[in-house]
Amino acid sequence: MRAAVRHALPMIAMTAGVVALQLVISAADRQFYMTQLVMALYYTIVVMGLCLVMGYAGQVSLGHGGFFALGGYTSAILTTRNLAAHLRPETLQTLERIGLLWSRTDLYGAPLATLAPWPAFVAALLLTGAVALILGFPALRLKGHYLAMATLGFGLIVYRMLLGSAFTGYADGITGVPPWRLAPGVTVSGAMDNRIVNYYIACGFLLFVLWFLRNLTGSRHGRALRSIHDSETAAKAMGVNTPRLKLQAFVISAVLAAAAGSFLTHFNGGIGPSEADAMKSVRYLTLVAAGGMANIWGAMGVSLALTFLSLRGVFGVYDHAVFGGLLIVIVSVAPNGPGRWVADLLRRRRPTVRSSGAAAEPAT
Amino acid sequence: MNQLRVNGVTRRFGGLTALHDVSFTVEPGAIFGIIGPNGAGKTTLFNIVSGLDVPSEGEVAYGETVLTGRPPYAVAEQGLARTFQNVSVFPSMTVRENVMIGRHRHCRAGLLASCLRLPRQRREEAAQRADADRILDELAMAHLADTPVSALAFGQRRMVELARALAAEPSLLLLDEPASGLTTRETDDLAAQIRRIRERGIAVLLVEHNMSLVMDVCETILVLDFGKRIAHGAPADIRNDARVIEVYLGGERPDAAH
Numbered sequence: 269m270r271a272a273v274r275h276a277l278p279m280i281a282m283t284a285g286v287v288a289l290q291l292v293i294s295a296a297d298r299q300f301y302m303t304q305l306v307m308a309l310y311y312t313i314v315v316m317g318l319c320l321v322m323g324y325a326g327q328v329s330l331g332h333g334g335f336f337a338l339g340g341y342t343s344a345i346l347t348t349r350n351l352a353a354h355l356r357p358e359t360l361q362t363l364e365r366i367g368l369l370w371s372r373t374d375l376y377g378a379p380l381a382t383l384a385p386w387p388a389f390v391a392a393l394l395l396t397g398a399v400a401l402i403l404g405f406p407a408l409r410l411k412g413h414y415l416a417m418a419t420l421g422f423g424l425i426v427y428r429m430l431l432g433s434a435f436t437g438y439a440d441g442i443t444g445v446p447p448w449r450l451a452p453g454v455t456v457s458g459a460m461d462n463r464i465v466n467y468y469i470a471c472g473f474l475l476f477v478l479w480f481l482r483n484l485t486g487s488r489h490g491r492a493l494r495s496i497h498d499s500e501t502a503a504k505a506m507g508v509n510t511p512r513l514k515l516q517a518f519v520i521s522a523v524l525a526a527a528a529g530s531f532l533t534h535f536n537g538g539i540g541p542s543e544a545d546a547m548k549s550v551r552y553l554t555l556v557a558a559g560g561m562a563n564i565w566g567a568m569g570v571s572l573a574l575t576f577l578s579l580r581g582v583f584g585v586y587d588h589a590v591f592g593g594l595l596i597v598i599v600s601v602a603p604n605g606p607g608r609w610v611a612d613l614l615r616r617r618r619p620t621v622r623s624s625g626a627a628a629e630p631a632t
Numbered sequence: 633m634n635q636l637r638v639n640g641v642t643r644r645f646g647g648l649t650a651l652h653d654v655s656f657t658v659e660p661g662a663i664f665g666i667i668g669p670n671g672a673g674k675t676t677l678f679n680i681v682s683g684l685d686v687p688s689e690g691e692v693a694y695g696e697t698v699l700t701g702r703p704p705y706a707v708a709e710q711g712l713a714r715t716f717q718n719v720s721v722f723p724s725m726t727v728r729e730n731v732m733i734g735r736h737r738h739c740r741a742g743l744l745a746s747c748l749r750l751p752r753q754r755r756e757e758a759a760q761r762a763d764a765d766r767i768l769d770e771l772a773m774a775h776l777a778d779t780p781v782s783a784l785a786f787g788q789r790r791m792v793e794l795a796r797a798l799a800a801e802p803s804l805l806l807l808d809e810p811a812s813g814l815t816t817r818e819t820d821d822l823a824a825q826i827r828r829i830r831e832r833g834i835a836v837l838l839v840e841h842n843m844s845l846v847m848d849v850c851e852t853i854l855v856l857d858f859g860k861r862i863a864h865g866a867p868a869d870i871r872n873d874a875r876v877i878e879v880y881l882g883g884e885r886p887d888a889a890h
Contacts, residue, residue, distance in 0.1 A: 275749075480747050480748070483746060483747050483748065483749040484743075484746055484747045487741075487746035487747075487749075487753065487757065488732070488735075488736055488739050488741070488746065488756075488757065488760065489743055489746045490746070491725065491729055491732060491733055491736075492733065492736055494722065494724060494725060494729075495722045495725070495733050497724070498721075498722035498723055498724055498725070499720045499721075499722060501684060501704075501716075501720060502716065502720035502721070502722070503722075503733070504683075504684070504703065504704035504705050504708075505682055505683075505684065505704050505705075505708060505713075505714050505716075505720075506705075506708060506713070506733050506734055506736060506737070506796065506797075506800060507705050507708030507709055507736050507737030507800065508705055508733070508736055509703075509705045510705065516743055520747075562724070
């Protein structure tokens with residue numbers, strides 16, 4: 269019972285924080301913060317997923333921008349491509365009745381029938397999961413930074429393909445992505461009067477990811493991932509199927525990125541190729557490192573704060589410089605993340621145990 | 633209970649033959665020692681048995697199962713557990729977490745059950761935790777359970793590694809120079825520990841430099857020199873074997889002419 273309370277307490281505190289933040293923003297009449305806050309929440313989900321791969325499995329991925337875009341574009345394409353001309357009316361009706369299809373009329377009154385957001389979302393997750401599996405399967409069997417190279421290549425290819433293909437709208441990307449009605453009164457869209465609802469949708473999603481990842485990292489699978497990070501040889505000798513576990517972590521992480529991409533695409537009403545830009549992937553990686561690597565809370569906190577400030581344009585033209593500078597400062601001063609650094613200061617003891625021991629151990 | 637059979641194992645690294653046609657058998661529940669000077673091929677042999685290395689020729693079998701060619705985690709599944717010469721514990725985890733990794737192969741809850749914290753997974757987790765605490769208790773390390781391994785002294789880390797291996801409930805335990813870096817007293821404790829392990833029906837394959845420990849606990853000893861088997865038998869025979877004495881104490885080699 270006490271363990272259950274200890275497990276639930278941070279989640280309850282987080283939920284209270286979410287509500288408090290909304291009340292403060294509303295009270296201060298700063299509702300326009302909500303837009304960037306929601307975007308920051310979705311990007312933070314990507315960072316938290318990447319934290320699993322980098323911090324826990326010890327693998328570097330430079331393709332998470334690509335996975336995010338893959339999820340977003342799949343949703344965008346499937347919910348905007350008109351199928352009315354390709355399907356027989358009876359088929360349309362049947363598909364609509366089971367909820368797969370969504371008929372409406374476009375701006376000019378012509379019939380428009382597209383896939384509904386839910387099946388498009390599922391398709392986005394499945395497609396991204398499959399791509400991550402194909403990418404990770406060979407790369408994670410090898411020792412060394414093969415995953416970093418494979419995912420870097422993947423990200424560049426996705427970016428170039430999105431930019432160069434009529435199917436994905438060239439540099440304009442895809443616009444006119446419809447709102448996604450999750451439940452009555454709960455719709456993912458960027459409409460002005462819908463800001464607070466979307467804030468809670470994004471927060472709910474973030475809290476789910478936090479709960480999910482904390483469960484994973486606190487379980488035997490999380491321990492096994494950390495053991496790979498410490499000594500892959502010893503982990504294998506203790507019966508941990510290391511290639512498989514690394515692959516599972518990588519696929520989960522990629523699917524989380526795709527889910528965030530899909531949500532943000534519905535929120536923004538569109539998506540552009542810049543989401544797959546290599547700099548985006550580098551930024552996700554930076555935020556994981558700044559959060560303290562194997563530290564989901566740190567990744568979440570640092571990413572939320574910095575992404576929000578960056579989207580508000582606080583850093584201006586120095587955006588990249590600020591990120592780079594902050595990374596250097598955090599990694600040199602607080603390598604386990606700002607949260608643990610503060611906690612160690614409060615406890616008035618030098619933060620040596622975790623970091624130095626891990627670094628000094630030989631790899632065998 | 634299974635018998636470990638090493639059959640004509642040869643391992644070449646480029647032009648160097650680290651092991652040359654080595655064969656031996658470890659009976660269930662036996663304590664088997666491998667000794668030899670530095671570079672004799674002991675650790676290579678260990679890595680081949682535990683699946684971390686693949687022999688150039690020959691094969692290793694455990695009971696009915698051929699181990700050669702299987703990845704290390706599949707070898708561990710067969711009931712083999714090992715420790716490492718330079719102690720490979722997981723420094724970022726606590727002592728209990730390290731031991732719980734040893735329980736990994738006995739866990740059945742899937743990844744999804746872990747992510748969603750299903751009741752079945754929570755029960756299993758609690759059981760593994762209790763098992764780990766029991767093993768720590770048996771090794772008189774219960775008070776260290778929540779200590780990060782990075783804060784422990786070398787000798788204690790060795791014991792954590794041993795606890796982790798025992799947590800896997802192996803039927804064959806491979807110890808790679810478990811006494812290196814230990815004090816005399818710690819070595820005596822280790823000898824007692826190894827005998828206790830044998831009493832639980834676990835066979836022990838021991839690579840060691842410390843002669844007195846090997847002579848003390850082993851029933852059968854294999855002596856390697858430059859990858860070749862030069863003697864094999866009971867401690868008393870090994871102690872009086874002319875070639876073994878020569879290898880360890882030096883002297884004119886019969887083949888020194890070329």
